[in-house]
Amino acid sequence: MTSTNTGNGIHHVTAIAGQAQRNLDFYTRILGLRLVKRTVNFDDPGAYHFYYGDAAGSPGTILTFFPWEHAAPGRAGAGELQETVFRIPQSAIGYWTQRLVNHGLERATRFGETVLTFRDPDGLRLALVGIPGIESEAAWDNGEVPAESAIRGFHSVSLMLERTERTGAILTDVFGFREMAKEGNTTRYAVEGTVLGGIVDLQAVGGFLPARLGRGSVHHLAFRAADDAAEMAMVRKLAENHGLHTTEQKNRDYFRSVYFREPGHVLFEIATDIPGFAVDEPAESLGAALKLPAFLEGHREAIEAALPVLA
Template identity: 85%
Template sequence: MSAHGIHHVTAIAGKARQNLDFYTRTLGLRLVKKTVNFDDPGAYHFYYGDEAGSPGTILTFFPWEHAAPGRAGVGELQETVFRIPQASIGYWTQRLVNQGVERETRFGETRLTFRDPDGMRLALLGIAGIEAEPAWAGSEVPVEHAIRGFHSVSLMLEKTEATGAILTDVFGFQETGREGDTTRYAVPGTTLGGVVDLRAVGGFLPARLGRGSVHHLAFRAADDAEEMEMARKLLANHGLRTTEQKDRDYFRSVYFREPGHVLFEIATDIPGFAVDEPAGSLGGALKLPAFLEGHRAAIEAALPDLG
């Protein structure tokens, strides 16, 4: 049976060095790939995740230093939520004090909410019994407190019904609960990135893409065949056509705008991040797609200094 759920989340950052420091040092994630935006090779594309860069752990960024701040509103991914051991809530509360961390409860779960240096909304959710799960041990965050991939994302939409229908019909989610204006969908048996919350907020201003906002949300497909079947269902059952398939080197993708205007991607689990460098050295070197390799010198000269 194929694993479903969230593959990755891609957001917009400002300064590349600041972004790199926050996610690898403050949050203790592994930089699993350092490449460029394939459509804008003058900008980095950073991928952060667990030790192997597993689907369901990957948060990626386009650092555009001069990007204007985004505006929160309808039609965006509002919050990205990571999993941590329940016993680590106190550790992370102290660690994130400078980020304005707040403690709250949603769907009966204890969570810490905060923002990254560019204003992106993040949360850590304490979960009992995950202490033995694999965690990245190569950061300054003690391994017993380390992040264990995604728990969920929250989308702010004018209406949620049509988006919920796609989650259930195409991506294998089921509605599991409602709280106020939020409906929760989850993939049975999926621990990493298996939850999507849809919040209905009719009447709000539309979101404006920019620094600190999410560019797109990607869902998992095991391989090309499953991806194409998902695309077929989208067209046949929901009248939505995807883009042509794009080769992103580490996965292959199609994109579409869901009914609430959030950009969705379907990304294959294969081939993974170890396709062009050893697993033990992930993120160590600047990797370029073959069609840009001949321009390496010019690209490296134009990229921001990470020193």
């Protein structure tokens, strides 16, 4: 499938889950996403790292998880990515309202759009936004959710911050967003021309308790860079214009990344679009086999023995 995305925007969102099988079932069967990569946490190879997205694993569609079965629940608060929002056809609102009735579904209107909010089995805050006229966009069909109703990548993310001004300045200066609208205490930023993952909402919540990372919370938010040169240009701009320094570049096999804490304490990543998820397995069989980075391949037998068995 050819991506409908262009320009900058969100690359992926990574969250913390509990039981691996429960996470896999919810995102592939209930939400109908494709498991595009089954690997391990490179820093903790005793745990899986699941990547869910569209048929091709396009940037702007990828929600990933570290399933740590015994992780304590997180606590909502200031300094976190509070909600991850997907796009669905406006005509599918009724379908999803019925499908998610047992997952804490609530209906709302934000910025003139119909929004269905709900939670996954670990309490992660999710939402669907109905978008008119996107029925013809290509969609993953695994037999669980009909293609005409299927999720079409990210709509947006919502960050809950003590203050939003410095974060907004980074979105506009470094990542190519611009301020689009305000509604209550929320400011919407968007990248013009970016269809998938082109919106970030910043919610100012001065006085809230700080968030506590745990099961059901987001670990980090990754923004797109076309390649290494684009990533390094962003790194320089962060340092020169905002006084922020990133980690060294880390090879994550499917993208290359740097990390930093934005002023509101959310962990941001910049991830390259290249080389993509088909670098180590055919596009038609993405997610079918456990893939390990080269430095862990010699330990495959021990790693597979320690990981939870998946049905």
